[in-house]
Amino acid sequence: MEVGLLKDLFKALFSVFGWGYRRYQDRKAARDLAPYFTYQDVEEKRKLFIETKWQNISPTKEEEPGFSHRYVTREKLIAFFINKAFDEKKMTDKYYLVLADSGMGKTTFLVNLFVRYNSFFNRKRHYELKYIPFASGDVFKNIRDIDKEEAKNTILLLDAFDEYAGLSSPKKPDGLSSDERFRKILDELIDAVKNFREVVITSRTQYFPGQEDEPYVLQIPRYTDAGFHTLAKMYLSPFDSREIDSYLNRKYGLFPCKKKKSARAIIDHSPNLMVRPMLLNHIGDFVESGKLFDATFKIYQELVESWIDRECRKREPRLENQETLKKNLLKYSQQVALEIYRRKKETNVLWLSREDAVSAGVQSGLEGFQMTGQSLLTRDGADKWKFAHKSIFEYFIAKEVLENPDFAWEVDFTGMDMTALFCKEQGFVASSSMMKGNYAFIKGQQFLMGSPENELDRQKNETQHQVMLSDFYLCQYAVSVGDFKRFAEECGYRTDAEKENWRHDVSGNERAAAEYNHPVLHVSWNDAVAYSVWLSKKRGDGAFRLPTEAEWEYACRAGTTTPFSTGENLTTEQANYDGNFPYQNSPKGAYRKKTVPVDYFKPNGYGLYNMHGNAWEWCSDWYGESYYDECHEQGVVENPQGPESGSGRVLRGGGWSFNARDCRSAYRANAGPGYRSSFVGFRLVFVPQFSAAHPAKKE
Numbered sequence: 001m002e003v004g005l006l007k008d009l010f011k012a013l014f015s016v017f018g019w020g021y022r023r024y025q026d027r028k029a030a031r032d033l034a035p036y037f038t039y040q041d042v043e044e045k046r047k048l049f050i051e052t053k054w055q056n057i058s059p060t061k062e063e064e065p066g067f068s069h070r071y072v073t074r075e076k077l078i079a080f081f082i083n084k085a086f087d088e089k090k091m092t093d094k095y096y097l098v099l100a101d102s103g104m105g106k107t108t109f110l111v112n113l114f115v116r117y118n119s120f121f122n123r124k125r126h127y128e129l130k131y132i133p134f135a136s137g138d139v140f141k142n143i144r145d146i147d148k149e150e151a152k153n154t155i156l157l158l159d160a161f162d163e164y165a166g167l168s169s170p171k172k173p174d175g176l177s178s179d180e181r182f183r184k185i186l187d188e189l190i191d192a193v194k195n196f197r198e199v200v201i202t203s204r205t206q207y208f209p210g211q212e213d214e215p216y217v218l219q220i221p222r223y224t225d226a227g228f229h230t231l232a233k234m235y236l237s238p239f240d241s242r243e244i245d246s247y248l249n250r251k252y253g254l255f256p257c258k259k260k261k262s263a264r265a266i267i268d269h270s271p272n273l274m275v276r277p278m279l280l281n282h283i284g285d286f287v288e289s290g291k292l293f294d295a296t297f298k299i300y301q302e303l304v305e306s307w308i309d310r311e312c313r314k315r316e317p318r319l320e321n322q323e324t325l326k327k328n329l330l331k332y333s334q335q336v337a338l339e340i341y342r343r344k345k346e347t348n349v350l351w352l353s354r355e356d357a358v359s360a361g362v363q364s365g366l367e368g369f370q371m372t373g374q375s376l377l378t379r380d381g382a383d384k385w386k387f388a389h390k391s392i393f394e395y396f397i398a399k400e401v402l403e404n405p406d407f408a409w410e411v412d413f414t415g416m417d418m419t420a421l422f423c424k425e426q427g428f429v430a431s432s433s434m435m436k437g438n439y440a441f442i443k444g445q446q447f448l449m450g451s452p453e454n455e456l457d458r459q460k461n462e463t464q465h466q467v468m469l470s471d472f473y474l475c476q477y478a479v480s481v482g483d484f485k486r487f488a489e490e491c492g493y494r495t496d497a498e499k500e501n502w503r504h505d506v507s508g509n510e511r512a513a514a515e516y517n518h519p520v521l522h523v524s525w526n527d528a529v530a531y532s533v534w535l536s537k538k539r540g541d542g543a544f545r546l547p548t549e550a551e552w553e554y555a556c557r558a559g560t561t562t563p564f565s566t567g568e569n570l571t572t573e574q575a576n577y578d579g580n581f582p583y584q585n586s587p588k589g590a591y592r593k594k595t596v597p598v599d600y601f602k603p604n605g606y607g608l609y610n611m612h613g614n615a616w617e618w619c620s621d622w623y624g625e626s627y628y629d630e631c632h633e634q635g636v637v638e639n640p641q642g643p644e645s646g647s648g649r650v651l652r653g654g655g656w657s658f659n660a661r662d663c664r665s666a667y668r669a670n671a672g673p674g675y676r677s678s679f680v681g682f683r684l685v686f687v688p689q690f691s692a693a694h695p696a697k698k699e
Helices: 002-033 040-046 065-070 077-085 108-116 139-144 178-192 241-252 258-269 283-289 298-316 319-347 353-361 366-372 390-403 404-409 415-423 481-491 496-500 512-516 525-539 549-557 627-635
Strands: 053-055 095-100 128-133 154-158 199-203 216-221 228-238 377-380 385-387 438-443 447-448 465-468 472-473 542-545 617-622 634-636 651-652 669-671 685-688
Touching: 002 040, 002 108, 002 128, 040 108, 053 077, 077 095, 077 108, 095 108, 108 128, 108 154, 108 199, 128 139, 128 549, 139 178, 241 258, 241 283, 258 283, 258 298, 283 298, 298 319, 298 390, 298 415, 319 353, 319 366, 319 385, 319 390, 353 366, 353 385, 366 377, 366 685, 385 390, 390 404, 390 415, 404 525, 415 512, 447 549, 465 627, 481 512, 481 525, 525 542, 549 617, 549 651, 627 634
Parallel strands: 095 199, 095 228, 128 154, 154 199, 465 634
Antiparallel strands: 053 228, 216 228, 377 385, 438 472, 447 465, 472 685, 542 685, 617 651, 651 669
16 A cells, blocks of 8 residues: 555656656746747647657659658657757768748647757766747848857758748849849858757748758858758658547547547648648637537638638738738638639640739739749649648639639539539539539420329329420439528528528528528519529520420439339438338338538439428429320420419429329429428429520529
């Protein structure tokens, strides 16, 4: 018992000592690093610090930097400097260049290196460390103020070379290109620091392109016959999954908890961004905000804005200027993403030259150095300017799709799975009635409309008759909540649908952006026509309308003559209906009690989704109980459009709360033009401007 108590007491004393010594280190470092850091700054950069690692190959060589650790050797960076680079017996490199993109933790690394090297427990501490950031003003004066004799025993830590004001184009032209100006200042810098024991410089990767795996040869000869000094390149490694787990354990503890679970869910939605320490550090803000980050698009939006906000706070002291710069950087990112997308369609590359990158942002309100030095762009060794992650490029393309129907109409998602995911989460890619690529071409021909007399559960209004149809384009999906929401917001359109959020009533986390990909509900026939008129004007290159009843059934059958396009039966694995009431004697199935996304099941033979079940769909025709009998007497009817008048409009397809029999290809229902319910939606036909496809008659 006494031994156990002694162990517990020892652990407690050790814990108290560790806490006290850490506070002492932080306070001492804050004094030594003043005026650049306060005690709170140092404490924050040390508290959740995960050991920085480095590699000799740039992560920008990978399409996604998070993949870079798979194929390169990584080494702990602080240990490297303390044990090797700063060794008094070492006679090799003197100048070190630590490179990384924005948010990779360059400054945090230097602060922790400063504290660790000056630790009482570091027996290899033989020199003084001096920290100077390039953003501090006259960095050259600060360097030259250090006595030459003192410099011989001083290791100089120079932070954020890319933030040096002298790299910007001067108001009075100096006749130098950006690269020439950069090299001139670098030579001046190396000349200014040549008397120091060691020099560590951090910078963004894009300022040091070329010779990816080789050091820069400097214009400073060694004191031996070993030639000239070099500027050795070292690249900060992105976090791997184990390091991300370590961060979560340090922040939330080793055991599962609600906050840790929420943080993990956010990380799992955006793994390609969370390899950056700065963005990972925002996890706590997201968790504490109480916001519902249930979609990858939302997380990227928050992270990208946080990333840019950080840049603006670093560069602009005045709040109003920060807001302007943030707005311009976001605008520029959108513009350059669109330019890269245009080039991708032509050449299948995802980068620009520096000239093209600057040219793409001429309307952004930014200066050239801000575009290439403060934006989300980086450049690799071949002088290719691109986004720090391909997924960020895809985020901005998705943003354009969601904000610009004209762009959405033409966008090609080939090779852009993240863009497809982002848009789908907002109910657009799979479902959008605005996109030309989502309209299936239906080759018109003669077919037998209605149901045979021996079809089970057949209704009297389904008399078979011959119909000849012209070619037409029908949307593969029902109009989604996201589609209709854009129309309503732009036009100020108000219906009962707004109260119901245009979808089936659900609860909890299901009330999320992901449900924008469900079919819009609570819309009347009049609402559907208003939407089609708006979309026709919006597009300007054709007309949109509801399908005729004949077009709808022909498309639903997709060449079949059976009760369903799936054959003699329909299961709840093929369509969404009340599985308690299957077709005839078939086994019961699921009853989901709500809609499913518009692309949930396998499409029919014409590539059309959810023609059976999920939501009833409006057709353009007035409903006539004996209309099929009249058509039968005429022989072959060409492009029928229904009766001249009536009290109800045709509804087809069945819905999530109806029996399987109501989902048959030939089943007919109707309701008044103003009728709205939680199981009625619609899809549209597209008629190109010069198409011979049959237009529905004007209402």
